[in-house]
Amino acid sequence: MSAQLRSELLKARTTRTAAGLLLCAVALTLLGVFVEGLSGTAAELARAKQQRLLLGAGSSGAGFFATFAGLVAVTAEFRYGTIRPTLLAEPRRRVVLAAKLAAAVPVGIVFAVVCLGLSFAAGLAILAARHAVVVLTTGDLAALALGSVAATALGAVLGVAVGALIRNQLAAVLAVVAYAFLVDAIVFAAVPSVGRFLPGKAGDALSGRPVDDLLSPSAGGAVLVAWTIALVALAAVRSDRSDV
Amino acid sequence: MGSVVSAVELTKRFGEVTAVDGLSFELEAGTITGFLGPNGAGKTTTLRMLLGLAEPTRGRALVFSRRFAELERPATRVGAVLDSADLHPGRSGRDHLRVLAGVAGAPPGRAEELLELVDLAGAARRRVGGYSLGMRQRLSLAAALLGDPELLVLDEPANGLDPEGVRWLRDFLRAFAAEGRTVLVSSHHLAEVAQTVERVVIVNRGRLVADVPLGEIVAGSSSLEDVFLELTAEPEP
Numbered sequence: 001m002s003a004q005l006r007s008e009l010l011k012a013r014t015t016r017t018a019a020g021l022l023l024c025a026v027a028l029t030l031l032g033v034f035v036e037g038l039s040g041t042a043a044e045l046a047r048a049k050q051q052r053l054l055l056g057a058g059s060s061g062a063g064f065f066a067t068f069a070g071l072v073a074v075t076a077e078f079r080y081g082t083i084r085p086t087l088l089a090e091p092r093r094r095v096v097l098a099a100k101l102a103a104a105v106p107v108g109i110v111f112a113v114v115c116l117g118l119s120f121a122a123g124l125a126i127l128a129a130r131h132a133v134v135v136l137t138t139g140d141l142a143a144l145a146l147g148s149v150a151a152t153a154l155g156a157v158l159g160v161a162v163g164a165l166i167r168n169q170l171a172a173v174l175a176v177v178a179y180a181f182l183v184d185a186i187v188f189a190a191v192p193s194v195g196r197f198l199p200g201k202a203g204d205a206l207s208g209r210p211v212d213d214l215l216s217p218s219a220g221g222a223v224l225v226a227w228t229i230a231l232v233a234l235a236a237v238r239s240d241r242s243d244v
Numbered sequence: 245m246g247s248v249v250s251a252v253e254l255t256k257r258f259g260e261v262t263a264v265d266g267l268s269f270e271l272e273a274g275t276i277t278g279f280l281g282p283n284g285a286g287k288t289t290t291l292r293m294l295l296g297l298a299e300p301t302r303g304r305a306l307v308f309s310r311r312f313a314e315l316e317r318p319a320t321r322v323g324a325v326l327d328s329a330d331l332h333p334g335r336s337g338r339d340h341l342r343v344l345a346g347v348a349g350a351p352p353g354r355a356e357e358l359l360e361l362v363d364l365a366g367a368a369r370r371r372v373g374g375y376s377l378g379m380r381q382r383l384s385l386a387a388a389l390l391g392d393p394e395l396l397v398l399d400e401p402a403n404g405l406d407p408e409g410v411r412w413l414r415d416f417l418r419a420f421a422a423e424g425r426t427v428l429v430s431s432h433h434l435a436e437v438a439q440t441v442e443r444v445v446i447v448n449r450g451r452l453v454a455d456v457p458l459g460e461i462v463a464g465s466s467s468l469e470d471v472f473l474e475l476t477a478e479p480e481p
Contacts, residue, residue: 003346014339015332081330084297085387088324089347091296091313243298 004090008073008103017072021065022111028061029115030122037126045132049210052136052144055123058115059148059207063155064180066111070104070159071176075169083244093239100160101232108156112149120145144208147217151206154224158199161228164235167242188213196220199227248273248395248426249294253303256289256450263289265450266303271428273394276421278441278458279430282476286450287430288326291399295324307395319348319391325384326399333373337364337383340372341390348390358386363412377404385413396420398429402436414440438468448476 012018036054037045044050077083090096120141127134136144159176166172180200188195192213195201204211205220215223247270256264264286271277281287292298293305296312307322308315315321331340341355359365362382372380381404388396396417402410417427417440431437437444444461446454453475454461461471 007343007347010339010343011335014336014343015334017334076332080332081327082332084326084330085344085384086347087297088295088322088388089319089344089391091315091318241299243292 004095004099005102007086007089008099009106012069012073012103012107015076017076018069018107021069021072022114025058025061025065025111025115026118028064029058029118032057032060033119033122033126037123037130042130042132045127045130046135048135048140051123051127051132051134052140052208052210054126055120055136055141056116056144056148056208057123058117058119059112059144059151059204059209062108062111062115062148062152063203063207066104066108066152066156067159067162067176068173069107069111070100070156070161071163071172072159072169073100073104073107074160074163075167075172078167078244079169087244094236097160097164097232097236097239100164101157104156104160105153108153109149111156112152115152116145116148140208143217147221148207150221151203151224154206154228155203158224158228158231161231161235164239165231197223199224202227247271247306248308249428250306250309251290251294251303252306254290254293254300254305255302256286256293256298257301263450264293264300264447267447267450267452268303269445269452269455271395271426273426274421274424275443276417276427276429276441278437278444279428279447280432280434280437280444280472281430281447284449285447285476287447288399289450290447291324291326291397291428291430295322295326295397297326317349317391319344319350319393321391321393322395322397323388323391323393324397324399325381325388325401326397328377328380328384328401328403331372331375331380331383334371336369336371337375337379338368340383341387344387345390350390350392354390354392355386358389361389362386378406378409381405382409393425395426395428398427400431401429402431402433410436434467434469434472438462444468446472446475 036057040050077086086096163172166175184198184200187198188201196213196215201214202220202223205214206217206224208217249271251267251269254264254267267290279287293300294307312318345355359368362385364382381401401413421427441458443457461468
């Protein structure tokens with residue numbers, strides 16, 4: 001298992017895919033920081049809610065692209081056929097899946113640390129430049145950071161599970177994009193009492209996004225963990241049964 | 245001490261199509277066997293079942309008397325190349341070996357040694373997307389050898405190799421078998437097969453049509469090609 005985990009971590013580092021996705025996450029983070037930090041009035045920026053949006057701007061990009069990193073870690077193996085050499089060396093499918101799930105955690109943490117570090121640093125600089133007093137407490141900031149790290153790591157793990165379920169890279173990417181921008185957003189807008197239990201919104205809650213109708217961060221975290229367990233279980237069954 | 249490879253009434257159906265149909269054969273240690281058949285005869289499907297990548301619909305596919313998935317450290321027993329395209333184009337040749345080396349049980353330095361062996365040391369840092377077909381074949385072979393296996397299973401390994409590469413592969417496989425190890429190699433290059441293998445297993449439409457020493461086939465005036473075409477001919481309508 002540890003050999004397979006080392007192999008999976010090395011795979012993530014030996015192509016440019018994960019690094020490219022991290023760059024995309026950084027770009028989205030910067031965009032979020034500038035939108036949240038520069039578009040509003042100074043009075044708005046002094047409010048706790050706006051400061052959460054600004055400093056936590058890294059969580060959206062990190063979560064979205066870390067999910068893709070997890071997705072691609074699996075689907076690239078099917079796309080390029082490397083799943084065959086992988087399974088010839090370690091034919092126990094669940095060991096390979098478990099190693100990929102475990103490897104997604106540090107990948108997600110790296111995404112979150114980079115993006116949150118960036119949105120914290122740039123956000124605090126913008127607040128200082130615009131003479132807004134930081135009203136969030138250290139505890140608030142710690143909860144925001146830790147929640148975002150946890151949500152991003154779970155997002156990467158979910159990406160692995162969804163990738164193992166769908167396998168086809170294009171289909172998996174389209175499914176996640178359609179889910180994130182359509183299903184998640186529409187259901188939450190139409191029926192927030194249901195939509196807040198979807199994994200995307202549960203992740204937003206865990207990340208401490210100040211959006212009305214979201215679950216509490218701890219409840220969001222519990223819901224996201226439940227989604228992760230369910231999808232991992234389905235992925236395990238699928239990977240046991242399928243020919244490659 | 246059982247057979248190195250044993251297929252027993254091996255059958256694989258994909259929906260209505262029966263790709264492999266009650267196929268049985270065995271391989272003894274220290275031999276090179278050619279696994280021949282027309283396109284779509286079920287060769288690759290059979291190899292996938294032997295290697296635990298596909299589940300038989302019926303029958304058994306055993307290597308070293310066990311199902312592949314039940315082997316301890318399988319890469320130290322079996323090395324296989326099913327498709328030389330099974331490489332990530334964005335990863336370097338060296339990194340392709342590095343990601344597999346630990347799991348395969350390869351000692352440190354084994355990857356470098358194999359890159360030398362397959363003459364890729366100079367291209368090891370380049371990404372595989374820029375490799376020729378022959379280079380991919382050689383890299384895939386190196387990956388199959390990481391665990392220093394006792395059995396090599398190769399699907400069309402000569403595809404894309406230049407004449408020098410073909411000769412090198414032939415000499416390599418002979419030396420490998422001379423150490424008491426076993427090779428199962430599928431191929432369409434009958435002339436090449438006739439120079440390399442000791443035994444041929446020929447399949448057609450998923451069924452076994454011949455399992456004989458090469459010497460018996462080419463003893464008469466007919467060539468392996470004549471026999472192959474005769475055995476795999478489409479029946480007259």
